[in-house]
Amino acid sequence: MINLNKARTRMPEQDPAVRTGNFDEVATGYTEEMAIREALRCLKCREHPCMTDGCPIHNNIPAFIEKITEGAFEEAYQILTETTSLPAVCGRVCPQYLQCEGKCVRGEKGRPVAIGALERFVADWHRHHAASEADASVKQEAEAAGSGSGAKAAVIGSGPAGLACAGVLAEKGCSVTIFEKEEVSGGVLAYGIPKFRLPAEILEQELANLKAAGVRFETGKALGKDFTLNDLEAEGYRAVFLGNGAGQSLRLGVPGQELEGVLPASAFLYDVNCKNEYPDAEKIAVIGGGNVAMDACRAAVRCPKAKKVTVVYRRSPAEMPADPAELKEAEAEGIEFLYLTGPVEVVGQDGKVTGLKCQKMALTEPDASGRRKPVPVPDSEFVLDADCIIEAIGSRSDNACADGVDLSDRGLILVDEESLATSRPGVYAGGDTVTGPKTVIAAMGAGRKAGAAMAAYLA
Ligand code: SF4
Ligand code: SF4
Numbered sequence: 001m002i003n004l005n006k007a008r009t010r011m012p013e014q015d016p017a018v019r020t021g022n023f024d025e026v027a028t029g030y031t032e033e034m035a036i037r038e039a040l041r042c043l044k045c046r047e048h049p050c051m052t053d054g055c056p057i058h059n060n061i062p063a064f065i066e067k068i069t070e071g072a073f074e075e076a077y078q079i080l081t082e083t084t085s086l087p088a089v090c091g092r093v094c095p096q097y098l099q100c101e102g103k104c105v106r107g108e109k110g111r112p113v114a115i116g117a118l119e120r121f122v123a124d125w126h127r128h129h130a131a132s133e134a135d136a137s138v139k140q141e142a143e144a145a146g147s148g149s150g151a152k153a154a155v156i157g158s159g160p161a162g163l164a165c166a167g168v169l170a171e172k173g174c175s176v177t178i179f180e181k182e183e184v185s186g187g188v189l190a191y192g193i194p195k196f197r198l199p200a201e202i203l204e205q206e207l208a209n210l211k212a213a214g215v216r217f218e219t220g221k222a223l224g225k226d227f228t229l230n231d232l233e234a235e236g237y238r239a240v241f242l243g244n245g246a247g248q249s250l251r252l253g254v255p256g257q258e259l260e261g262v263l264p265a266s267a268f269l270y271d272v273n274c275k276n277e278y279p280d281a282e283k284i285a286v287i288g289g290g291n292v293a294m295d296a297c298r299a300a301v302r303c304p305k306a307k308k309v310t311v312v313y314r315r316s317p318a319e320m321p322a323d324p325a326e327l328k329e330a331e332a333e334g335i336e337f338l339y340l341t342g343p344v345e346v347v348g349q350d351g352k353v354t355g356l357k358c359q360k361m362a363l364t365e366p367d368a369s370g371r372r373k374p375v376p377v378p379d380s381e382f383v384l385d386a387d388c389i390i391e392a393i394g395s396r397s398d399n400a401c402a403d404g405v406d407l408s409d410r411g412l413i414l415v416d417e418e419s420l421a422t423s424r425p426g427v428y429a430g431g432d433t434v435t436g437p438k439t440v441i442a443a444m445g446a447g448r449k450a451g452a453a454m455a456a457y458l459a
Pocket of ligand 1: 054058094099441
């Protein structure tokens with residue numbers, strides 16, 4: 001039986017007026033009946049472009065969805081775990097419209113199958129019904145494999161790449177330690193993605209699974225500051241994975257950016273997500289048009305003192321790189337958008353921010369690459385009132401810590417494409433530190449790939 005409804009099964013969510021007063025997850029998830037109804041929209045296409053062209057890690061989408069239609073949710077979960085380490089995370093934060101759902105055949109005449117929502121449902125179902133049993137067996141398997149007595153491997157960074165790599169290495173019986181520079185484990189999953197998109201218990205469960213498999217975590221330990229690759233070698237680590245991400249926010253580079261109240265998005269999100277600390281500000285301006293800007297503005301609107309949140313973006317909505325669904329959510333939450341507007345200067349008084357001087361922009365005709373450039377409109381300057389300014393204009397990796405590892409001109413780690421081995425023997429790298437900022441799923445895929453190559457190297 002196929003559900004021919006062109007519309008997808010709607011996932012219940014908190015009302016915008018309610019949710020801006022809390023950090024609880026916005027979308028509350030499918031019930032079993034909803035998941036089966038949505039799964040029945042899948043045509044089980046022979047070519048399954050969702051899987052081959054859409055999903056970067058080639059999850060077996062038609063197979064796991066078919067299991068949902070049968071009510072065999074745990075079997076659906078087992079199919080997913082053949083290729084993914086973090087289904088509960090990816091089901092929530094993948095840009096599905098660009099990936100699996102973007103290639104779904106049902107999207108040609110209606111809405112694509114809600115693959116991400118179904119993946120999330122299956123992972124949540126497993127967490128609520130089968131996780132503790134599974135954790136016990138993971139622990140037993142790890143003990144049987146002699147976890148802790150196998151070859152020593154170090155993983156730098158506990159974001160999606162590092163967690164996925166550690167998971168694969170632990171499965172193969174290696175003794176794995178993850179070194180995390182922050183006091184909190186999880187990397188971008190802990191401090192970059194707000195809880196209303198990725199609740200804390202999802203990450204806690206993933207971390208608990210790894211601990212049950214024998215993986216050790218050392219937090220507050222930064223490569224290049226607290227230890228070096230040579231130190232790790234001297235301590236008997238025979239392989240190292242560099243998954244240190246791209247957590248360094250780019251700065252605006254305009255006068256006044258040093259004033260109190262100007263925050264890089266990474267620092268703002270870290271304080272909100274990990275410390276429950278909020279800026280003492282009523283009017284918050286967020287600069288940027290990507291997904292980090294969306295996370296920042298939506299977190300800002302939930303800050304206890306916030307009365308008005310404005311996003312300043314120098315191009316038009318058509319050029320905005322943010323996920324359209326996130327943009328819609330942000331608009332529903334009352335966030336204002338100033339398009340074709342660029343920052344010129346941060347203005348302030350007594351060392352504190354009081355506003356953002358902006359100018360209107362216009363777009364040129366498309367150049368040879370088809371891109372339209374924003375150019376300032378003369379005499380169009382104005383000051384936007386703001387007592388906090390969040391810069392969400394991009395980030396980069398800091399790989400100076402990777403001594404003896406070759407870097408590209410852009411400072412990214414160079415790796416062999418097949419094995420993700422770097423120029424330094426025994427050292428592998430993957431995720432944003434190699435590619436520049438990309439998606440959670442791309443980082444996780446790289447971590448799994450490197451983990452398999454490292455295990456083979458150690459064997
Ligand atoms: Fe889609 Fe991401 Fe799941 Fe792949 S991992 S099927 S892209 S939600
Ligand atoms: Fe199902 Fe869409 Fe994939 Fe076809 S393309 S198998 S309809 S999810």
